[in-house]
Amino acid sequence: MKIKIAVFGHKDISHKLYSYATTQEDIEIFLFEYSNPDETVALVEKAIMCDIYLFTDALAYLYAKELIDKKRLPAVQVDFNAYMILSSFYRLTNDYKREVKRLSIDIPENKHVDEVLHDLNINDQDIYTYSYGNDPYVDTGRIASYHEKLWQEGKIDFVLTSIREVDQIIRKKGIPGNCMIIPELNLVRAMEKAKSIATINNSQGSQIVTSYVRIKSIKTNRSEKNDLYMRELHSKLQRILMNYSSKVSASVISLSNGQFVLFGTHRMLDHITSSYRDFALLNEIENALNTPVDIGFGLGLSPKQADDNAKLALKTCEEKEDGTCYIINERRDMIGPLGVKKEFNPSALYRSLIHKAKLNNELSYNFIDFIEVRNNEPFSSNDIATYYGVTKRSAERTIKKLVAGNVIKVIGEEKPYIKGRPRKLFKLNQ
Structure with missing residues (x-):
């Protein structure tokens, strides 16, 4: 059965998603177009037969948010993120021949602007940002007035807005500006996210989650600490897991050797799938116990499948010195480590991609x-092919350019779960 996705947006953006959807056999798109974002609430009421709601406009989502929260509707909005800011800066310097300075910008979250300015080492003293994501209601007139005031005071030469209605207002006033274009990659990622959430929601009634939690190096701890210390450690861990299980409607069973197993269904699944980047449970345990802990989650359509995958995820944790958390789903895809952000230098990487690997700007931004999405984990050509939806041959051509430019290096091999030749693994050469 196809997943039905309701798409809310202006005509040109929604049709871009529709074109992408025609290449996907497992989804069906229903377009709800508007000329003004405040029409979204009425349109949401009409999308009653859809599995999930996708908003291409941050303003439209904010208008509909109260209704979405009230009815607990599954919804996704296209990211207005650092990549979008970076793309807008690129267009500013190349299409409009302007420097990235003396600007005013409006965006749902100003942190994305700060990230890009920091990475590009740009002075932000003459760049002004209006963040409307936390406003009780979004007033396009007020946002336009913010830009106009800065223009009249002679503090800016150009406006970058994420809202079409604001762009129309400032243009009528003769203020130089431009509406940011949503990168196609952001649209595709939003569609994939919507599809994933809808798939989980449709199957969560039968999906089982098993998790093994284990104090790392338990034998070493036992040899160095007394029995009272170990019992206290075990009790602390049990209390934390009991509290966690009550939040996610899971069951907890204490095993031997400082190990616990948890069993849950959709509430537990909802929690872990929303915490990939910042898995608070692992941090809470390690801070309370002052010792590393491993957590392995397994997803499955049967208890045995979920248990086997959880054990495999826990075994993956053994390969790391610090406490980690991994998930293995019913297709045996590995996700993780959760909550561990691996840093890299985007600015240095961008320069290497352009000058050493000779990639164009779009490919460089995409890479x-x-x-970033993979959290700077090692990857194979198959990962690139899967992520971008290109052929393996196309991905391998990109890999060759990256290796030749000394942007990435081979660090080993991985063995697929099914029979086949090992795949080379690569990582950034930073």
């Missing part, structure tokens, strides 16, 4: 986004 930076790929590294």
Whole structure:
């Protein structure tokens, strides 16, 4: 059965998603177009037969948010993120021949602007940002007035807005500006996210989650600490897991050797799938126990499948010196480590991609986004092919350019779960 996705947006953006959807056999798109974002609430009421709601406009999502929260509707909005800011800066310097300075910008979250300015080492003293994501209601007139005031005071030469209605207002006033274009990659990622959430929601009634939690190096701890200390450690861990299990409707069983197993269903699944980047449970345990802990989550359509995958995820944790957390789903895809952000230098990487690997700007931005999404984990050509939806041959051509430019290096091999030749693994050469 196809996943039905309701798409809310202006005509040109929504049709871009529709074109992408025609290449996907497992989804069906229903377009709800508007001329003004405040029409979204009425349109949401009409999308009653859809599995998930996708918003291409941050303003439209904010208008509909109260209704979405009230009815607990599954919804996704296209990211207005650092990549979008970076793309807008690129267009500013190349299409408009302007320097990235004396600007005013409006965006849902100003942290994305700060990230890009920091990475590009740009002075932000003459760049002004209006963040409307936390406003009780979004007033396009007020946002336009913010830009106009800065223009009249002679503090800015150009406006970058993420809202079409604001762009129309400032243009009528003769203020130089431009509306940011949502990168195609952001649209595709939003569609994939919507599809993933809808798939989980449709199957969560039968999906089982098993998790093994274990104090790392338990034998070493026992040899160095007394029995009272170990019992206290075990009790602390049990209390934390009991509290966690009550939040996610899971069951906890204490095993031997400082190990616990948890069993849950959709509430536990909802929690872990929303915490890939910042898995608070692992941090809470390690801070309370002052010792590293491993957590392995397994997803499955049967208890045995979930248990086997959880054990495999826990075994993966053994290969790391510090406490870690991994997930292995019913297809035996590995996700993780959770909550561990691996840093890299996007600016240095961008320069290497352009000057050493000889990639164009779009491919360079895409690759930076790929590294960020994968949390700077080792990757194979198959990972690139899967992520971008290209052929393996096309991905291998990109890999060759990256290796030749000394941007990445081979660090080993991985063995697929099914029979086949080992695949080379690569990582950034930073």
